[in-house]
Amino acid sequence: MRLLAPLALTGLLAACASEPAMPPQPAAQAPADAAPAALPAHLRELSGNLLGVPRNAEVELALLLIDARGLPQVLLGTIQLTGSGAALPFRLPFDPQAFIPGTRVELRGRVNQAGRLILRLPPQPIRHNDSQQLGALQLVPAP
Numbered sequence: 001m002r003l004l005a006p007l008a009l010t011g012l013l014a015a016c017a018s019e020p021a022m023p024p025q026p027a028a029q030a031p032a033d034a035a036p037a038a039l040p041a042h043l044r045e046l047s048g049n050l051l052g053v054p055r056n057a058e059v060e061l062a063l064l065l066i067d068a069r070g071l072p073q074v075l076l077g078t079i080q081l082t083g084s085g086a087a088l089p090f091r092l093p094f095d096p097q098a099f100i101p102g103t104r105v106e107l108r109g110r111v112n113q114a115g116r117l118i119l120r121l122p123p124q125p126i127r128h129n130d131s132q133q134l135g136a137l138q139l140v141p142a143p
Contacts, residue, residue, distance in 0.1 A: 031077070046126065048108060048134035053083035057113040063094050066104040070092045075104065083111070084091065087136065096129035107134070110142070117142045 046063065053059055059081040064076035077094035092107070099105060109121030119139040126132070 025064040040093075042095065043093045044096045044129060045094065046132050046134055047090060049087040049089050049136045050063075050081075050089055050109070050121070050139060051136050052119065052139040053081075053085075053088045053111055054113055054118070055083055055084035055085035057111050057118065059083060059088065059090075059109060059111050061090060061092055061107060061109040061121070063092060063107050064106065065098075065100065066106050072108075074089075099129040105129075109137075110138070111139060 021085055046120045050059065052062075061076065061081070062078045063076040064072040064073075065076060074097045077092050079090060079092050081088055081090060105126045107121070107124040110117055111119035116140070120142045121137060121139055124134065124137065
């Protein structure tokens with residue numbers, strides 16, 4: 001046992017002295033004109049374009065289950081995007097099983113620039129749990 005301790009200590013020191021492993025390379029961004037990735041069969045999606053998003057602004061879209069008082073209760077899906085200064089396409093996947101019959105579901109959004117809320121998406125009611133194309137959605141100034 002005493003003979004193994006120095007050998008194990010030497011091995012441990014040698015492992016610590018080696019160069020650290022290279023961090024994984026980030027996945028390459030798909031070209032803008034590439035076909036969108038296929039949606040898994042159990043998911044649905046909301047898609048459309050956001051109008052009026054400034055370049056480099058941070059956008060967050062959320063699909064929310066809303067209670068009787070108008071307050072968000074459950075997050076059904078969310079995405080974060082960065083503005084390009086032009087119409088900003090979005091695809092928000094969600095699980096249709098999460099919809100509860102008889103409840104209100106809304107798509108809400110907000111836009112931040114330099115840490116300040118500058119725009120918001122008026123609540124968009126989502127009436128059914130199928131994939132939907134919402135078209136062009138205009139953002140409005142945040143109060």
